Amino acid sequence: MQNHPIRLVQVSKVYDTKFVETHALTNLNLEIAKGDFVSISGPSGCGKSTLLSILGLLDQPTSGQYFIDGTDVSSLSFDQSATIRNEKIGFVFQSFNLIDELTVFDNVALPLRYSSKSRTEQEIAALVNASLETVDMQHRKDHFPNQLSGGQQQRVAIARGIVHQPSILLVDEPTGNLDSKSGEAVMQLLQDLNAKGATICMVTHDPHFAEVAKVRLKLQDGAISKPAEMECVA
Numbered sequence: 001m002q003n004h005p006i007r008l009v010q011v012s013k014v015y016d017t018k019f020v021e022t023h024a025l026t027n028l029n030l031e032i033a034k035g036d037f038v039s040i041s042g043p044s045g046c047g048k049s050t051l052l053s054i055l056g057l058l059d060q061p062t063s064g065q066y067f068i069d070g071t072d073v074s075s076l077s078f079d080q081s082a083t084i085r086n087e088k089i090g091f092v093f094q095s096f097n098l099i100d101e102l103t104v105f106d107n108v109a110l111p112l113r114y115s116s117k118s119r120t121e122q123e124i125a126a127l128v129n130a131s132l133e134t135v136d137m138q139h140r141k142d143h144f145p146n147q148l149s150g151g152q153q154q155r156v157a158i159a160r161g162i163v164h165q166p167s168i169l170l171v172d173e174p175t176g177n178l179d180s181k182s183g184e185a186v187m188q189l190l191q192d193l194n195a196k197g198a199t200i201c202m203v204t205h206d207p208h209f210a211e212v213a214k215v216r217l218k219l220q221d222g223a224i225s226k227p228a229e230m231e232c233v234a
């Protein structure tokens with residue numbers, strides 16, 4: 001499975017609240033190959049956030065299996081999930097989610113400091129600086145998030161998402177809080193990262209940005225409405 005770092009097999013998610021059972025995902029099968037750029041779009045309530053939470057090990061499926069790099073991670077303990085999440089997953093959120101009290105450098109260093117892999121400060125600095133260079137934000141490494149524009153904050157968030165070279169970068173509405181010019185720049189950056197080998201899965205409402213992905217998936221009522229192959233453009 002080395003070529004498919006991400007694999008969901010018959011994954012379902014049911015939210016069971018007091019009065020109602022909601023089937024958010026139903027028997028969903030998904031394979032994301034190394035180097036893919038996948039977009040997931042669909043109407044409100046179709047299960048996009050649920051899928052991203054499961055892919056990011058922030059939630060578990062009710063049934064089915066989830067494999068990351070060939071390891072079944074469907075029903076790990078909280079601590080085991082956190083360890084794998086820190087090693088294998090990078091996140092980019094609509095609202096950037098940078099920590100205001102930390103400099104750009106320290107924000108980007110966070111995944112390395114939380115990792116179970118031990119690294120020297122020199123190794124951390126080398127990785128953070130390389131990541132900041134990739135997103136062209138090296139010159140702002142001593143700034144704080146509130147001293148940056150929205151587009152710059154998102155670039156820093158992307159640097160944080162890739163610094164530990166995750167198996168997959170999960171991206172949630174990356175342009176939702178940006179003006180159109182900054183949004184285009186962020187999308188171009190994601191395309192450049194993908195061209196250099198990053199595996200990306202992005203949720204977006206915006207059909208224009210969904211088109212950028214190599215594999216475009218549509219979710220409808222918790223299921224992929226068209227096979228991935230039909231949507232593939234590359």
Ligand SMILES: Nc1ncnc2c1ncn2[C@@H]1O[C@H](COP(=O)(O)OP(=O)(O)OP(=O)(O)O)[C@@H](O)[C@H]1O
Nearest residue numbers: 015017022023024043044045046047048049050051
């Ligand atoms: N914690 C929860 N408890 C109960 N039901 C939930 C919960 N989270 C989501 N749901 C339900 O599961 C379904 C899928 O929700 P989800 O948030 O994944 O959709 P979405 O496609 O991300 O929507 P949007 O585009 O509006 O953010 C919806 O019917 C929603 O009401």
